[in-house]
Amino acid sequence: MDLSKKTKDLAARDKKYLWHPFTQMQDWVKDDILIIESGSGCYLQDTDGKRYLDGVSSLWCNVHGHRVRAIEQAIQKQLRKIAHSTFLGLSNIPAIQLAERLVKIAPKGLARVFYSDSGSEAVEIALKMAFQYWQNRGEKKRRKFIRLTNAYHGDTIGSVSVGGIDLFHQIYQPLLFNTVPVQAPYRYRDSFLGTESGYLDHCTKKLEKVLRKHAKETVALVMEPLMQGAAGMINQPKGYISRARALTRKYNTFLIFDEVATGFGRTGKWFASDHEKVSPDILCVAKGITGGYLALAATLTTEEIYEAFLGSYQELKAFFHGHTYTANPLACRAALANLDLFRKEKVLERLQFKIKRFSEWLKELWSLKHVGDIRQVGFMVGIELVRNPLTKEPYDLKEQVGVRVIKQARKKGVILRPLGNVIVLMPPLAMRLSELKFLVNVVRESIREVTEG
Numbered sequence: 267m268d269l270s271k272k273t274k275d276l277a278a279r280d281k282k283y284l285w286h287p288f289t290q291m292q293d294w295v296k297d298d299i300l301i302i303e304s305g306s307g308c309y310l311q312d313t314d315g316k317r318y319l320d321g322v323s324s325l326w327c328n329v330h331g332h333r334v335r336a337i338e339q340a341i342q343k344q345l346r347k348i349a350h351s352t353f354l355g356l357s358n359i360p361a362i363q364l365a366e367r368l369v370k371i372a373p374k375g376l377a378r379v380f381y382s383d384s385g386s387e388a389v390e391i392a393l394k395m396a397f398q399y400w401q402n403r404g405e406k407k408r409r410k411f412i413r414l415t416n417a418y419h420g421d422t423i424g425s426v427s428v429g430g431i432d433l434f435h436q437i438y439q440p441l442l443f444n445t446v447p448v449q450a451p452y453r454y455r456d457s458f459l460g461t462e463s464g465y466l467d468h469c470t471k472k473l474e475k476v477l478r479k480h481a482k483e484t485v486a487l488v489m490e491p492l493m494q495g496a497a498g499m500i501n502q503p504k505g506y507i508s509r510a511r512a513l514t515r516k517y518n519t520f521l522i523f524d525e526v527a528t529g530f531g532r533t534g535k536w537f538a539s540d541h542e543k544v545s546p547d548i549l550c551v552a553k554g555i556t557g558g559y560l561a562l563a564a565t566l567t568t569e570e571i572y573e574a575f576l577g578s579y580q581e582l583k584a585f586f587h588g589h590t591y592t593a594n595p596l597a598c599r600a601a602l603a604n605l606d607l608f609r610k611e612k613v614l615e616r617l618q619f620k621i622k623r624f625s626e627w628l629k630e631l632w633s634l635k636h637v638g639d640i641r642q643v644g645f646m647v648g649i650e651l652v653r654n655p656l657t658k659e660p661y662d663l664k665e666q667v668g669v670r671v672i673k674q675a676r677k678k679g680v681i682l683r684p685l686g687n688v689i690v691l692m693p694p695l696a697m698r699l700s701e702l703k704f705l706v707n708v709v710r711e712s713i714r715e716v717t718e719g
């Protein structure tokens with residue numbers, strides 16, 4: 267493809283000055299790179315005017331598409347008031363309004379909102395909050411966190427400590443604090459044979475064993491509910507989050523849900539917790555909160571946890587955490603406009619039918635020779651590619667099958683991102699049926715061409 271002079275020039279400067287996240291820059295500088303200049307609806311447009319369907323919601327955060335007038339107007343209106351003022355010692359209007367709205371839609375019992383700027387920070391805050399709760403209450407021995415294997419909670423040192431993706435984070439091992447792992451459900455790669463409810467019991471037993479042994483020194487169990495995203499879209503058996511709730515109650519420790527990926531309609535309900543009417547003690551949200559417009563995150567918790575931080579000034583029980591841009595008014599305005607749109611456009615109601623059609627179309631992919639597993643929860647999908655579906659033998663990572671599939675899809679006008687050998691689909695909730703169908707078709711053809719071609 268012939269690139270314009272403008273694109274070539276920008277690409278050269280990118281390669282000269284930038285360092286991209288999760289990227290082997292040695293490969294980056296050799297390849298043609300895509301530079302996005304604009305977007306509209308579920309499409310992105312590059313510097314040569316070529317359009318691409320955004321199949322991963324600009325990394326799992328876009329909700330209503332790009333160039334959404336209502337969100338843009340809300341941000342512009344706020345800009346004419348003030349862009350930012352600190353939240354340390356001062357308050358602001360959008361942050362107050364948004365907190366009230368978040369508490370209204372959040373699972374029951376979550377009554378307090380602590381803002382930050384990214385999912386990693388929302389998790390970091392949850393960890394510190396839960397830890398300090400026990401310290402403030404005089405339970406000084408509680409220092410451990412229980413986590414699931416294959417978990418992803420962000421890239422800061424604290425959130426990596428409770429994460430479990432060795433591929434990314436192995437190198438940082440010496441810097442991390444100790445945590446207690448529980449084997450996460452992963453039906454496709456588990457040797458367990460039996461029914462879904464049998465598998466639920468099997469996974470619950472593993473969780474209970476660890477909780478029973480460590481509960482007294484444990485601060486909290488941290489997990490992504492319903493589906494572990496970055497691990498490769500690995501879903502949990504029905505009932506697992508309810509069991510996690512019952513067991514953390516039984517053994518008297520906290521339950522932290524990281525809904526950074528699953529929140530704001532992604533699974534078909536406001537929160538993944540809602541599928542089983544579970545209320546965690548702490549809930550972390552980010553990605554979809556502003557509809558994909560600005561950086562904002564929040565950690566919600568109960569009045570009980572909040573109250574353990576109350577005391578006279580010199581007791582030093584306050585929560586000593588905060589960032590420069592905490593509760594940024596522009597971001598909070600975008601979030602309010604995002605929530606308004608959910609109601610006005612009946613996003614969740616309309617999503618149900620789209621999820622059904624999406625599943626039907628995805629079923630067609632089972633006929634491909636190298637599709638081992640297809641996992642879907644709402645608008646979160648993982649397609650696991652394997653060398654041999656009978657033995658489930660994986661592709662060697664060196665073969666970069668996932669990367670090759672997304673390169674093929676890009677030629678056909680779709681932007682995706684793989685997680686190893688898993689092809690991830692995370693379309694904006696606003697994606698139209700015709701676009702969704704196109705997305706699935708392109709994925710099917712791209713997988714076929716790379717694995718069967």
Ligand SMILES: *Cc1c(COP(=O)(O)O)cnc(C)c1O
Binds near residue numbers: 385
């Ligand atoms: C993306 C993600 C994070 C990290 O969020 P950032 O905003 O990228 O820091 C944490 N937890 C889960 C489940 C995520 O998907």
